Amino acid sequence: MSATxxxxxxxxxxxxxxxxxxxxxxxxxxxLRRKDAIADAVKKIKRLIKEKxxxxxxxxxxxxxxxxxxxVKTKYLKKNTAARKKSRLAKLINKQLPx
Numbered sequence: 001m002s003a004t005x006x007x008x009x010x011x012x013x014x015x016x017x018x019x020x021x022x023x024x025x026x027x028x029x030x031x032l033r034r035k036d037a038i039a040d041a042v043k044k045i046k047r048l049i050k051e052k053x054x055x056x057x058x059x060x061x062x063x064x065x066x067x068x069x070x071x072v073k074t075k076y077l078k079k080n081t082a083a084r085k086k087s088r089l090a091k092l093i094n095k096q097l098p099x
Contacts, residue, residue, distance in 0.1 A: 034076045037067045045089060054096050064089060 012018045041064040048057035068082040077085075 030074070031076055034067075034071050034074060038064075038071055038077075041067045042085070042089070046092075049092060049096055052096070054093060057093050057096075061089065061093065 012021055041060075045057050045060055045064055048054075048060060065086055068077065068086055071077040072079050072082045
């Protein structure tokens, strides 16, 4: 345990409050991991679009969808938020396709 977590842990008086701190710390790690996965995937797809690599961006789209769907499953994102992000990314790719 780090010094800050020990201080917070000492603030909690009841055993349930101490457990809540432990649970929150554990969930924070998973949430940060999920957040980074989504951010990295979205950044990569936007970079591919910027570099005019549309075919590669289309091929990478299912990976982004998977990251967003997992975030919904673990309740990191709400369902409609993920749907909106997926829709906007697909729209961005389709806009770059030759008509």
